[in-house]
Structure formats: structure tokens, C-alpha cells
């Protein structure tokens with residue numbers, strides 16, 4: 298029987314382990330943490346957005362410049378395959394109003410429990426608290442080396458699937474510690490960077506930071522410039538933090554903002570605080586006679602601008618411009634928030650960068666290390682939230698397992 302070591306028990310590694318065990322391999326799964334699937338469980342706190350129901354064409358487009366590399370993975374295991382797999386574990390799914398797909402109870406724990414039960418039944422052996430350190434020596438077939446509660450040990454396998462995750466939320470296990478190990482073996486790795494992340498502003502005033510950190514900007518639209526200078530707009534909401542901004546609509550444009558900051562030092566997030574009104578309508582409302590009322594109560598009664606939206610206006614408009622209706626209307630329609638840095642990858646939802654696809658064959662095997670396969674977020678791709686992360690992680694787990702089976706001389710689908 299062929300022995301395969303799967304290292305990393307996130308969704309990518311667990312999916313690879315399942316495929317290999319179902320195909321009759323002897324599978325040992327190693328993870329540095331005391332239990333597997335910790336980030337998967339954390340994702341469950343937000344409802345566990347498994348995948349998305351939009352048509353394949355739109356879905357594949359979410360991987361932007363990595364579409365050519367991710368699309369073949371999705372053709373092997375797509376959103377429907379993922380839903381079928383979840384149903385096969387006895388968990389039903391539903392499509393939310395945004396097209397996102399969730400388990401019916403919006404929890405990750407029951408799904409993970411059922412999955413682990415199935416893996417154990419299929420014979421997968423779990424080795425927790427085994428931190429992979431690399432290979433014990435040089436050459437392609439030297440044993441794997443682990444730090445374990447019993448001390449340092451080595452294990453051999455006929456094939457290896459690495460599914461070690463990115464570098465976000467390192468306390469859940471994925472800390473990017475594998476980067477120097479693979480680089481030392483000649484594997485090209487694009488620097489790990491934050492994806493779906495928050496940003497720091499140049500400076501909120503102490504008043505704004507103290508009073509409004511944690512408060513949401515609801516029903517707004519944001520606009521950013523892409524690398525070619527084209528405007529990209531998204532509607533939604535985000536939250537002010539003590540040092541900047543974070544939240545869903547910021548995450549949606551975070552790759553553009555991150556890359557713009559890297560190229561130019563800063564990036565502007567233009568916020569339309571009144572996306573359902575034209576600038577002319579806003580200007581007319583600002584200009585409307587207000588009698589003895591303060592400007593603040595005028596904007597509140599005519600435009601519903603209050604709380605954090607009004608505070609942002611105060612942050613951005615110098616005192617003298619408060620007499621200028623045009624400047625006020627322009628700022629309400631395009632409040633420029635200057636961003637100076639992405640928050641660290643440790644705080645991000647996901648990781649950009651990773652093992653370069655050029656280093657892999659179509660079965661996700663490292664060309665520099667035959668018999669070693671790579672899956673999940675440790676590959677060099679990124680995607681927005683919406684279920685695209687888990688779908689590609691699991692699809693890559695399926696493809697890496699198929700690649701391993703082919704390499705081991707076992708028939709793969």
C-alpha cells in the first residue's frame with residue numbers, strides 16, 4: 298500500500314487526505330496544533346461562507362490574475378461539487394440573498410466533526426502537535442522531520458502533500474514558517490502579503506479615534522483606482538478602527554489598495570456617504586435654506602448625515618470650507634480617506650503570495666521535488682471573501698491528491 302504524508306490539517310489538507318484515503322492510500326496527517334481545522338472553525342464564527350452560487354464564469358473571474366491557474370482546479374472541483382460534498386457529510390446548505398452559500402446552521406463545528414469522523418473511518422491517522430521542520434538531509438527522498446511531544450523525529454512517505462496555509466492568524470497554526478524551508482530547496486515563493494485586510498490611515502484625530510473606533514459606515518460606496526488608473530466601485534459597509542478602516546467593503550478592494558500603497562506609498566479610499574443620491578441632489582439639499590439651524594442638524598434632517606458620517610466630514614473638511622456648500626456636497630459624495638499601510642498579514646483574513654505556480658506541474662507537484670505536492674492558501678493566489686477562499690483551497694486539495702495518485706502509479710480520475 299502506498300503511504301502518503303499530508304502535512305497541515307486545514308480544509309486543503311483534509312480534502313487531500315480524504316481523496317487519498319478513499320483511493321486506498323495509507324494516509325498520515327500531521328499538524329503542528331493540538332487539533333485540526335482551527336481556521337475553518339474560526340470561519341464558522343462569521344457563518345462559514347462555503348462557496349458562491351454565481352455562474353462559473355463569474356466565479357472563476359474572482360481569482361483575477363490567477364484565474365488561468367485556479368480555473369483548472371475549479372473544473373475538477375467547483376462550487377456545486379463542494380456543496381454536494383457537504384451534503385454527503387449530512388449537512389444541508391442554503392444560498393443567502395447575496396448568492397453566498399452557507400451550511401444551514403451557519404456553523405463549522407458540526408461539518409468538521411462529520412468530516413473528521415469520515416476521515417477516521419477511511420483510515421486516516423492523525424498526528425497532532427507534530428510541527429514539520431523540513432527534510433532530514435538533502436535529496437528528493439530523504440525523510441520528513443518533525444518536532445513532536447516525543448522530541449524530534451523523522452517519517453518517510455512515498456508522496457507528500459504540503460497544505461500549511463498562509464500566514465494570517467498565526468495563533469491558529471499557519472504562520473508561514475515553511476517559506477524558508479521551501480526556498481532553501483530552490484522553490485520560488487512570492488512574499489506573503491495580507492489579503493482581505495484592514496488599513497491604517499495617515500491619522501485620525503484623537504477625538505475621532507476615541508469616539509468612533511468600532512463604529513460602522515453603513516450603506517456607503519467606496520471607490521479606488523486600480524493599477525491602470527481605472528476607478529473600481531463597491532457598495533457595502535465598513536468599520537472605523539482606532540488607526541484606520543476594516544470590514545467587508547474595504548476587504549473587497551483591499552488587493553488594489555495594498556498594491557497601490559506598495560507602488561505609491563499611499564492610496565486614497567473615496568467614500569460616497571450618500572450613494573443613493575446624485576451630487577446635484579446632495580448639493581441642492583445642502584444649499585436649501587436652513588434658517589437658524591446649525592449645519593450639523595441641517596445635514597441630519599435633509600440628508601440623514603449624522604454620527605460617524607458627520608464626524609468624517611469634520612475630519613476631512615477644514616473649518617473655512619464649512620461655509621462652502623459645493624465642497625460639503627463633494628465631500629459627502631467622495632470623502633477622501635488617505636491610507637498609508639495595510640494592516641499586518643497576521644491580522645488579515647487571508648494571504649496573498651506563496652508557492653509560485655511556475656514551480657508546479659498540473660497536478661500541483663513541485664518540479665524541484667518530485668513526489669511533493671502543494672495545496673491551499675500556501676499557493677500564490679488570492680481572492681475576495683465570498684466562499685472563494687475555501688472553494689479554491691479544497692479544489693487544490695483534490696487536484697494535489699489526484700496528482701499524488703498519478704505519481705504513485707495509481708489511476709487518478
Ligand SMILES: Cc1cc2nc3c(=O)[nH]c(=O)nc-3n(C[C@H](O)[C@H](O)[C@H](O)COP(=O)(O)OP(=O)(O)OC[C@H]3O[C@@H](n4cnc5c(N)ncnc54)[C@H](O)[C@@H]3O)c2cc1C
Pocket residue numbers: 304305306307308309310327328329330333334335336337339340341343344345346347348427428429430460461462463465466469470471472473474475645646647672673674675683684685686687688690
Ligand atoms: C476570520 C476568518 C474568517 C474566514 N472566513 C471564511 C469564509 O467564510 N469563507 C471562506 O471561503 N474562507 C474564509 N476564511 C479563509 C479560510 O479559512 C482559509 O482560506 C482556509 O482555512 C485556508 O485553508 P488551508 O488548508 O490552505 O490552510 P489553513 O486552514 O491555514 O490550515 C493550515 C494548517 O497547517 C498547519 N501547519 C502550518 N504550519 C505547519 C507546520 N510547520 N507543521 C505542521 N502543521 C503546520 C496549521 O496548524 C493548520 O492546521 C476565513 C479566514 C479567517 C481568518
